[in-house]
Structures are given as C-alpha cells and as structure tokens.
Amino acid sequence: MDLDTSFGGNQSRFPETRRSAVIDFTSGDPSVRERAAEALISAYWKPVYKYIRVRWGRSNEDAKDLTQAFFTRAFEKESFRDYDPKKARFRTYLRACLNAFLAQDKQAAGRIKRGGDARVVSLDFETAEGELRQHDVASGELPPEEYFHREWLRNLFAMAVDELKRACEEHGKQIQYRIFESYDLREDGDKPTYGSLAAEFDLSTATVTNHLAAMRRALRQVVLERIRETTATEREYKSEVRAVLGIEV
C-alpha cells in the first residue's frame, strides 16, 4: 500500500495540494483572498491566542478579544501584504505584527475596538484554553519567540494529524490510522511494542511496521503541504521544512 499515491486515487488526491495562502492573500479575487485568510487563521489562531495568554499574561476574555481583533484588523488593513519573504519567515513577521498590535493596545489602555467591524471569526477558544492547562510547565518559561514557534509547531502537527485521520476514515484505512495513533501519538512511556500491536490487530509485525511507515509518509506529505500553505516563496518553504523536519526538499 502506498498512501502517498493511492489515497483516494485521481479523484481526490491525498494530501490535497495546497497553494501559498501568504501569496493568495494578496490576490485581487475576494474569494481567493477569503480562502487564504481562513488558511492563515487556522494555522495561527491558536499560537496567537496562547501567546497572548501566556507571554502577555492577558486574561482568557481579553485574549479571545485580542485574537479576534488581531486577525480582523490584519485582514481589514491587509497588513500581511507588507510581508517581504526576503527579510524574515512569515511566522516571524506575523509575531512581530502581533507584538506591535499588543503594544499598541496596551498603550491605548484597551481602546482597540475588539471583535472588529467586518467579521467575527468563529474560533474554539474553550479548547485552546483547555490545552493551555495541559501545557508542560517548562513551555511557559521559553523565550517568547521559541514559545510562539513551539505552539505553531504543535498546531501544525495537530492539524496534519486531524487531516490524516479524516482521510483514513474517508478511504477505509481506519486500521492503519489506529496503529499509527496507538504507537506514534502516545507518549514515550506508554508506547506499545510492534508485537503487541500485531496481536491486538491480528496482523503480522511486518504489516504493522509497514502500516506505520506508510502513515508516517502520508503525515509527512500533509505537513509539507501545510508548510507550503503558510510560506510565500520556494526558498522560505525549504527553509521552514529544514527548520521543522530537518530535511531538504
């Protein structure tokens, strides 16, 4: 089984090939711009929310409003249009925009109009708040840039795992996903052996390792597509892949 190519056949290629939302965000077509905005929000709202909560020490309610306001303002004012990939990575630029926005809000003693005029993005803040409670103590002590990077990575992999899970359900590969979930999504002390997985799923050990390898390959492809979506140039894409996965593409 080769998940990279056979997942869904020609009709619905898995993983979906993604375009750069950073580039699409500058498109003249409102529908393209809308899709790009959604992609950027999905990739960044959680890191932004957690960053505001943990690194800026804002309350739950404040952080919700500020997250909404940050994205709404960024899209209204088209702040991301000023991004120059030659100067920094997009996530570094976004964090700089966020810092400037929060500093401005602090100076104006919270006068920034929360929630925005045009739209309120529907985000699952309760889940994000719940995740914050599960955070490792050490992660809150990281320098701001590292903390933001860490949360961005967590969100990137969480989105990719969810996408993989959906695709497996759609294409009847639940067993493969459950093997992957049982082995790769468990913490180190909790991992089963290949042998116990083989017994649990009534498969040979070789089949278990094959399924696991195929799932990892598929997840890698999803992660690569997600990185492509949040980078503007081939150079930035390669640099992010190197930073996230330590490989050359």
Added chain:
Amino acid sequence: MSWLPDSVVDHLREAVTLPDFSATRYELIGEIGRGGMGAIYAGRDTQLDRRVALKILTVLDEDSQASARMAEEARILARLEHPGIVPVHDLGRLPDGRIFYAMKMVEGQRLDAYAQSSASLQERLRVFSRICETVAFAHAQGIIHRDLKPENIMVGTFGEVLVLDWGVAKITGIAREFRAADAPARADTLRGTVIGTADYMAPEQASGAIDQVDARSDIFALGRTLAALVAGAGPPQRLQAIWGKAASPDRAQRYAGALDLSADIERFLGGEPVLAYRETVLEWLARLIRRNQPLVLLVAAYLLMRIALFFFTRR
C-alpha cells in the same frame, strides 16, 4: 482538534522523516549523525545479524543531483577495497525514493578528537602516515577525495584509520570507465563550483578552477590535516616544513603524491633528512647526534676517558 504534548510533537517531527527500512533487510537503531545532504543511522542487518551503518539522503527529491551523487559515492567506496576505506555492503532505494547504502559500522574517534588526546607525536605521525597511504591508494584508482579534513577521518583503538565521506570525490582517468552508464552529469564538475571545506581547501579548489583540481589538491588538505593533528604537540621546524610544503599555495611546490608525503614523514620519524627542509650544519649535527645517541655517548665517554688519562699521565 487533536491535542499533542511536546514529547509527541518531537516524536512526530522525527518519525515522519525516519527512513522507512521496513521493505529492506535492515532495522533502524538510531541516528548517529547528519550533515550536508545525508544522515547516518546505526542499523542491524537482519539476515546476517550484524550491526551496520546506513547512510541515507535527507533530500526528498528522488531525482536530485544529491541522489546521483550518493549512489556514485557508494559505487566509489565499493571499488576502493582498502583497510583505510569503509567497506560498502549494499546500495538501495527506500519506498519514498531516497537512496541509501549500508556499510560497515565504524568504531573509533574522529581525527579532530584524536588530536586532542594524549597520543605521542610518533603515534600521531604513524596515524597520519596511514591516512596518506589510504589517500594514495584512492589516487591510484583515479579518485580525488576533495574534502579531506579531520572530521572525515576516524581513528580506531589500535591506530587504524578510516577515511570517510567520499560524497564529493572527483572521478578522474581510469575510474571514469566504472561510472554508471546512466549517471547524470554532475553539477559539481562545472567550472566555478566550489566543493570542500574552507580551512582545508586548496586555492585552486577554493577558486572553483575544477580542471586544476587533482591529487595535489588532496595533498594540500593532508598538509592542513597534519598541522591540525600535531600543532599542539610543539612540532619541530622540520615537521612544520613538511606540512608547509604539502599545503603550499603553489601546487607545483607540493609533494607530487601522498606516498611522497608519507615517505617524508617516515624519514622524519627515522631521524633522516626530510625533502621539505634544508638543514644548517648545526641542525644536521644535532640531528645526527639525536639519531645516533648511543654511539655518540660511547665516543664522548671514550674521548673523556682519553683526556682524563692524558692529564693524569702528564703529572
């Protein structure tokens, strides 16, 4: 959305790039090191039940120049059957298209670490001499290493050496016949391309004059390697002259071959005059005395006795 703890995120980052050896005879044990375009893993050959080292590309593009280069590196190594060159057991491709090859698991320490050890000057020079012999063997096969440096050389417990990382080797003359027929033209052979490591790179290599890169470029790197190996041991002038000649900016002034360099090292070890250094009469005398210490002591004792006798009989 799934909640992933830090440890799971870290595991996934590693797991999704782990080479998939499930369709091969090898089992992955763990990563040993990585650099440039490749990573080396410790593995186990399940058929022969022995430990092996597995080198794999970290580049995902299966048609890349890097793939061709790694396949060529494996072929070069397979041809270079010498105790100083790590033997290659197997060359293959993983399901994701990446090239890998299996080789003997090398035990020992890198030459840069060895240079920091308490090994004596003589031991270091014997090790260096073995490196020269290995490089000379490769040169005789038409292979120029092009990236010789302490980090690419391993020293075993008994002073045996292994020259590693032939990934940027240049194939010349006779060796060309052995290149794969379908091997694509290598970009690094284009004039103006710089390959190697700055501190150890000969001027002709650093300037990208590919057509001027030959065995003498490796001699330059060997000269720099010698300096790094013995510099901390207070080397005498004659030895400094050896690495000065080897690493001369003018390639016509360098040793013509690695064996010539090795021979000068052997002469130095044997207390004989070296090609790289013209001695003064005093230095010649001092070296002669050092080399023939028992005889000199004997003659000196004899002369002292004669002088003593001379004065004693005159009284």
